[in-house]
Amino acid sequence: MPEMNIAAIVETFVxxxxxxxxxxxxxxxxxxxxGTFGEPQKRKPGRPPxxxxxxxxxxxxxxxxxxxxxxxxxxxxRKLQGQYLGALRALSxxxxxxxxxxxxxxxxxxAVKLALSLKKS
Numbered sequence: 001m002p003e004m005n006i007a008a009i010v011e012t013f014v015x016x017x018x019x020x021x022x023x024x025x026x027x028x029x030x031x032x033x034x035g036t037f038g039e040p041q042k043r044k045p046g047r048p049p050x051x052x053x054x055x056x057x058x059x060x061x062x063x064x065x066x067x068x069x070x071x072x073x074x075x076x077x078r079k080l081q082g083q084y085l086g087a088l089r090a091l092s093x094x095x096x097x098x099x100x101x102x103x104x105x106x107x108x109x110x111a112v113k114l115a116l117s118l119k120k121s
Contacts, residue, residue, distance in 0.1 A: 084108050087115035 070078075084103070088096055095118045103111035 080108055080112065083112050084115070087112055087119060090119050091115060 088099060091099065095115070099111045099115045099118070102114050
């Protein structure tokens with residue numbers, strides 16, 4: 001059985017640890033300097049970590065604020081606008097021009113009806 005020199009084994013291990021720590025410190029210093037002088041940092045493999053949003057400060061004023069209520073008339077107008085935009089999306093450029101002209105002349109409700117009829121045919 002070969003003679004074990006524990007002191008030599010420990011010394012090589014300490015040397016490896018020291019080299020690894022120095023390499024890590026040198027890499028951190030290089031990254032910090034590169035970031036300071038505007039060089040983009042190298043992207044590491046894998047998905048980047050999630051950005052945590054700053055917590056919303058809770059104040060008495062924020063707690064007292066109520067949500068803005070929408071009148072039925074405004075809600076209906078928004079719904080009609082959404083229908084109009086959705087109907088326009090599926091049409092060709094020529095049909096879109098026709099629908100927009102009708103919206104200017106007769107209103108958005110008529111334009112939605114026309115767009116839906118053009119979409120079906």
